[in-house]
Amino acid sequence: MELPDKATCHRALQSRDPRFDGLIYVGVKTTGIYCRPICPARTAKYENCTFYSSAAAAQEAGYRPCLRCRPETAPEFASWRGTSNTVSRALALISEGALDGEGKSVDALAARLGIGERQLRRLFLQHLGASPIAVAQTRRVLFAKHLIHETQMPMTEIALAAGFGSLRRFNEVFHTLFRRPPSALRRKSSVSRPDVEAGITLTVRYRPPYDWESMLGFLRARAIPGVEVVESDCYRRTVEIEGAIGTVRVSHLSKKNSLCVTIHFPNVKALPAILTRVRRVFDTGADIETIDAHLSNDSHLAPFVARRPGLRAPGGWDGFELAIRAILGQQVTVAAAKHLAGQLVAFHGKRVPRSFENHPGLTYTFPTAKRLASVESIGLGMPAARIKALTAMTEAAVRDPNLFSPLGTIEEAIARLRDIPGIGEWTAQYIALRAIRETDAFPTSDVGLLRGIAKVDGVPATPARLLRRAETWRPWRAYAAQHLWSADSVDPPNAGLVGRARS
DSSP states (O other), rough: OOOHHHHOOOHHHHHGGGBBBBBBBETTTTTTTTEEETSOOOOOOGGGGEEESSHHHHHHTTOOOOOTOGGGOHHHHOTTTTOHHHHHHHHHHHHHTTTTSSOOOOOHHHHHSSSSSHHHHHHHHHHHSHHHHHHHHHHHHHHHHHHHOOOOHHHHHHHTTTOOOHHHHHHHHHHHHHSSSSGGGOOSSOOOOOTTTEEEOOOOOOOOOOOHHHHHHHHHHOOOTTTTTSSEEEEEEEEEEETTEEEEEEEGGGGTEEEEEEEOOOOGHHHHHHHHHHHHHHHTTTHHHHHHHHTTTTTTTTHHHHHHHOOOOOOOOHHHHHHHHHHTTTSHHHHHHHHHHHHHHHOOOOOGGGGGGOOOBBOOOOOOOEEEEEEEOOOOOOOOHHHHHHHHHHHHHHHHHHTTTTSSHHHHHHHHHHHTTTOHHHHHHHHHHHHHHOTTOTTTHEEEEEEEHHHHHHOOHHHHHHHHHHGGGTTTHHHHHHHHHHTTSSSSSTTOEEEEEEO
16 A cells, blocks of 8 residues: 555544555654554644654654554554565564574565565565664564563563664663663553563454454364363463473453454563464454455445444464464364364373463364474374375475475465465365465365355356456455355354365
8 A cells, every 4th residue: 555645644634534545654854753644643743744654664764663552552553465465475574583683684574475586675664664674673672662561571571572683782772762762761650570470461453343252253163172272251272492491371352453462482482473374364464444345346345345344354363373283174074173183182292391381271272383393193093195295294394494485476375385285275275375474365176265156146157157256355355255154154053074174
């Protein structure tokens, strides 16, 4: 999305229009501060305002973040998706730390994306108004500011969690940007530092509306025993990152348009990665109004979109976990796939330490690719072809750590997955949709989608006809798929084949 003209931006600022929150940022020349359009401060004069499409662009222009509206809490979403998938993929990698630490460079990031460094810089300036390094730096600063405001973590831990190489560098950046030490940003509070049992609690904002019940229902039907627990109001799961184990709990703060995320994890450096995964699973980055408006241009689909405002495309917590789950679900019901996944975890998962057993249903982590590759036998009662597919996927994931990263085009991602023995078009599209987060992925042969489009159009459909029908839904076919699956939801929750319907 291109930045609206200045007059439109200023009207949005005057009215504190929440529809523009996360889409634009305003730099005020007289104060040197940049704000969200919903900032409660007195509206600056038109001639004193400069508008930017990202916080990084405002910060690179010399403005510092507002302490009242807190730009770090703005909804994080990509309004430019569909116009630059390369920028979308690059930002996903940056959020996972692709530019944090020694040996990480823009040149290396560009190489992972299959383009030149100059082209990547040009795309970032075009779509975000800032360089990749500036975006990564702003991400670190704003995440640190988020931790300062919402937790009682020591500054040393905050510096590590935000990706700063040292406390000294952390302090220097904050002195330069805010003209005060980091500790001065922390509001006085009677709340003491939480202990290990309390965990670290943060909020993740999204752009409303949000169909929370549908999201929980989707995750509940597929929750892996021992790894995931979905209760009436929250989602819990185990977490393993680089050998360390913990848990996460996610609940809904509807009045604040936010998710409440409580993390129990021994290594604070993993906090950004954990929050990135939460955002991926719960699809908080979707510009859902734009998506729903686009899909509503289809007169037949529009009533179904209106029935489910804010319906998201749930992501996968981990690419390898999601891929294995998809293979387990080939040609069996949702319940059967869930049972098989529970067996796999019980046989090969890692036991959660007692210090992190904060729920009786969270007992194991999902086995990593390296761990599964080292076992003599997977031990599951399944057809030989599916066992071979599991083995092939495991070996591929070990060989290529970037197998589920958003690299290249969707066609390249599908081709990369289909090269793995036992992975057909449906499985590849489904993995691309949920693990790689391709917004245009679309498993056309899915029986649930075929039943759904039959209900939408009132006539039976074939995969070929559905593929042609879906052309007008680009680049949001993954969201159209969710609406078609929802249209088919009159069937019992476990009806249909997982590998061919609503896995």
